[in-house]
Amino acid sequence: xxxxxxxxxxxxxxxxxxxxxxxxxxxxxxxxxxxxxxxxxxxxxxxxxxxxxxxxxxxxxxxxxxxxxxxxxxxxxxxxxxxxxxxxxxxxxxxxxxxxxxxxxxxxxxxxxxxxxxxxxxxxxxxxxxxxxxxxxxxxxxxxxxxxxxxxxxxxxxxxxxxxxxxxxxxxxxxxxxxxxxxxxxxxxxxxxxxxxxxxxxxxxxxxxxxxxxxxxxxxxxxxxxxxxxxxxxxxxxxxxxxxxxxxxxxxxxxxxxxxxxxxxxxxxxxxxxxxxxxxxxxxxxxxxxxxxxxxxxxxxxxxxxxxxxxxxxxxxxxxxxxxxxxxxxxxxxxxxxxxxxxxxxxxxxxxxxxxxxxxxxxx
Numbered sequence: 001x002x003x004x005x006x007x008x009x010x011x012x013x014x015x016x017x018x019x020x021x022x023x024x025x026x027x028x029x030x031x032x033x034x035x036x037x038x039x040x041x042x043x044x045x046x047x048x049x050x051x052x053x054x055x056x057x058x059x060x061x062x063x064x065x066x067x068x069x070x071x072x073x074x075x076x077x078x079x080x081x082x083x084x085x086x087x088x089x090x091x092x093x094x095x096x097x098x099x100x101x102x103x104x105x106x107x108x109x110x111x112x113x114x115x116x117x118x119x120x121x122x123x124x125x126x127x128x129x130x131x132x133x134x135x136x137x138x139x140x141x142x143x144x145x146x147x148x149x150x151x152x153x154x155x156x157x158x159x160x161x162x163x164x165x166x167x168x169x170x171x172x173x174x175x176x177x178x179x180x181x182x183x184x185x186x187x188x189x190x191x192x193x194x195x196x197x198x199x200x201x202x203x204x205x206x207x208x209x210x211x212x213x214x215x216x217x218x219x220x221x222x223x224x225x226x227x228x229x230x231x232x233x234x235x236x237x238x239x240x241x242x243x244x245x246x247x248x249x250x251x252x253x254x255x256x257x258x259x260x261x262x263x264x265x266x267x268x269x270x271x272x273x274x275x276x277x278x279x280x281x282x283x284x285x286x287x288x289x290x291x292x293x294x295x296x297x298x299x300x301x302x303x304x305x306x307x308x309x310x311x312x313x314x315x316x317x318x319x320x321x322x323x324x325x326x327x328x329x330x331x332x333x334x335x336x337x338x339x340x341x342x343x344x345x346x347x348x349x350x351x352x353x354x355x356x357x358x359x360x361x362x363x364x
Contacts, residue, residue: 001224002225003028004029005021005227006217006229007030008233010035010200011337011350012042012337012347012350013338013353014232014337015038015204016354017336017357019203019204020358022206028208028210031210034215037197038200038204038213041059042059043196047257050291051295052287054286056253057251057281060191061189062083063187065188067355076202078193079191079287084182084183085267088272090148092105096149097183098141098174099180099181100113100176100177101179106148116177123142123144124140125139133169136167137151145173148273154170157249158301159302166313166314169312191288226332229333230334231336232335233340235339242326243323247310250308251302254300255297256297257295259293260293262282262284262285262294264282266282267281267286277300281297310338320342334357336354336357
């Protein structure tokens with residue numbers, strides 16, 4: 001088979017590349033995807049109760065970049081959704097991120113925003129030098145807030161305590177000195193009305209794009225002739241783990257159906273200190289669906305073969321740089337996306353990065 005572009009991976013990075021490249025009708029594009037679906041971790045589907053769920057955890061699209069919003073709006077209409085999260089702390093469901101409402105509810109006070117500034121300053125523990133994520137949290141928020149909201153949650157998320165994690169993991173703890181309890185404050189926010197999967201299908205609905213699912217590209221690579229490869233998979237896998245396998249954190253999901261209209265008071269509730277799971281998502285509250293039943297998802301961070309989060313410590317970043325040096329020397333392969341670049345990206349950044357790569361490719 002002869003194509004102009006071979007794209008490995010059908011996540012948002014690969015699909016954005018495919019869509020942009022396909023605008024030139026002379027380009028023949030083949031996407032190869034190991035999973036049984038396109039869309040990467042943004043994939044969604046309807047369950048037995050006809051409730052649309054995000055199979056790999058909640059995905060809320062938000063951006064301040066109008067260019068990205070307008071680009072994706074070609075492929076979907078949006079359900080206007082403002083994300084709000086609660087955190088179960090000290091027997092209370094408290095708004096996250098930390099706002100004036102959070103502090104007043106947690107400490108049973110009635111502080112003004114100016115008094116909140118003084119309160120946070122009084123809580124801080126000055127730590128120098130900063131050597132770990134725990135140091136960052138103590139320096140920015142103090143011990144009580146750190147232990148109530150971040151210490152155990154971070155330990156569950158990464159499998160090691162914040163005291164063993166690079167400062168970059170908790171690079172800062174933002175405080176919102178007002179009553180805005182929205183999780184994101186970006187100008188553009190929403191959920192694709194028909195779902196992410198439908199949006200992704202629209203992105204590659206062109207005659208010069210072909211897709212192979214359930215396929216490891218290495219199994220068919222020798223049978224494909226291409227001018228350039230766009231590789232969005234794990235960079236260590238591309239090089240057959242030559243320098244060792246990079247570490248990723250994975251997530252195990254447990255779905256539960258409940259015979260009630262509402263299970264919890266917010267779409268997402270975090271459990272930093274209780275239970276083995278980190279959070280529960282109730283999808284009807286994200287998608288706006290109406291049903292007499294509801295579906296929730298519990299998330300259990302774990303070590304596993306399904307790579308979700310690049311492990312954010314100096315040790316693994318240094319190993320990645322060995323692979324990056326080889327990747328930078330490649331002539332006809334572009335490494336793009338969170339797995340190929342060993343970085344966690346929000347969805348808007350994924351699309352923006354792919355567009356930037358495409359623009360550079362067009363110039364070259």
